[in-house]
Every structure is written in structure tokens, then in C-alpha cells.
Amino acid sequence: NAGVTQTPKFQVLKTGQSMTLQCAQDMNHNSMYWYRQDPGMGLRLIYYSASEGTTDKGEVPNGYNVSRLNKREFSLRLESAAPSQTSVYFCASSDGGRDTQYFGPGTRLTVL
């Protein structure tokens, strides 16, 4: 099993550009999450999907949209990137939201 995978690993954008971060899991988990990690700020939840077909805002949703494409895939979209969105983005999944969250390898995004 690959676990949780994310693409791309690195990305540089210019202010105003858009992009989609991809996440997939092969553990048949119901719940999936997107976090951003900034120095000294820990991990902050952007959006999550408790189950296929549902999405909810987390702590810092502004400037982002998500799509739960199917049970395996959960994408994060930046419609108009801003320098404040420079961060490392982690996707995670868990079984029904009751157990351990497993993290992907992360995407390091720089917005110039």
C-alpha cells in the first residue's frame, strides 16, 4: 500500500496564478483532511471531508476550495494564489474520523 500520496512535491507560483494540489489514499478511509504548516504555527486545518460527498471548512479556509472526487481522492484548489499562501501543505486520511490520521509526504508551495 502506498498510503497517502500527494502531487506535486514542490511548486512555485506567481501571485494570482491558480493550481490544484492532489491527494489520494489507498487505505479505504472515509475521512480526508488538508492542513497547512507554517513555521511555529503547527498544523492548521484548511478543509476536511468526513465522508465521500461531504466537505467542511476548517480553521483557515479562506482562499481555498476543495473537491472530494471519490472515496480515494481529495483535491485542494487555490484560485488566485497569494504570498500568504506560501506554506507546506499536508493531506491526511483516517478511518471514519475516529482513529489515527495518516499524513501524506507534503507539498511545498512558494507564491512569489
Add this chain to the structure above:
Amino acid sequence: GENVEQHPSTLSVQEGDSAVIKCTYSDSASNYFPWYKQELGKRPQLIIDIRSNVGEKKDQRIAVTLNKTAKHFSLHITETQPEDSAVYFCAARTEAAGNKLTFGGGTRVLVKP
């Protein structure tokens, strides 16, 4: 919503000594408290967790204690080794809040040989 505070932000210990990291949480309904270890450039990985019906849990050199009355929980690492050097995050989860995890700000642990 839930707020989790973690202390200290950095911790330097001599190899073989113990390390203790403390977290406090605000929501008395929180019932699940995992600890994650993140090595430089890597993803966070669960190292131990505790649920609200348990006061202490141990796994080899790692232990976690929970004080529900005071709303704080701690990670204890004994006989530290250089490979314990990493950033450690605590988190709390409240079922009523959709089972979301709220993370502390992290503790950078450096074990000096």
C-alpha cells in the same frame, strides 16, 4: 473552538536524559489526544495516543499522561537518543466538532550526543 497550547517550543537534552513536553487544551469535551513526531523534511507520524478514559499509556521509552480535570497531557521520552531529535506535535480531538484534530504549535527537541 478547541485551543491547544504546547510548551516548550524548543527543548535541548543530553543523550540519555529524559524529555517532557506539555500541552493544555480548552474544550473539556475533547476525548482523544495523539502525539506526532516530524523529522526534518518528512511527514508527521503518530508515535502514541491516549483516550480520555485512560490516565497513562506507555510504549517502550515513550509515555503519555492525561489529566482531564486540569485539561492537560504530557509526553515523556526516557533515555533519549539522537534519533529522537525532531519536532513533536500534540493534538486534541472533540467528537462534537466533527472529529477534527487541533494541533499544538510543536516542540523542537534536540538530543545532544
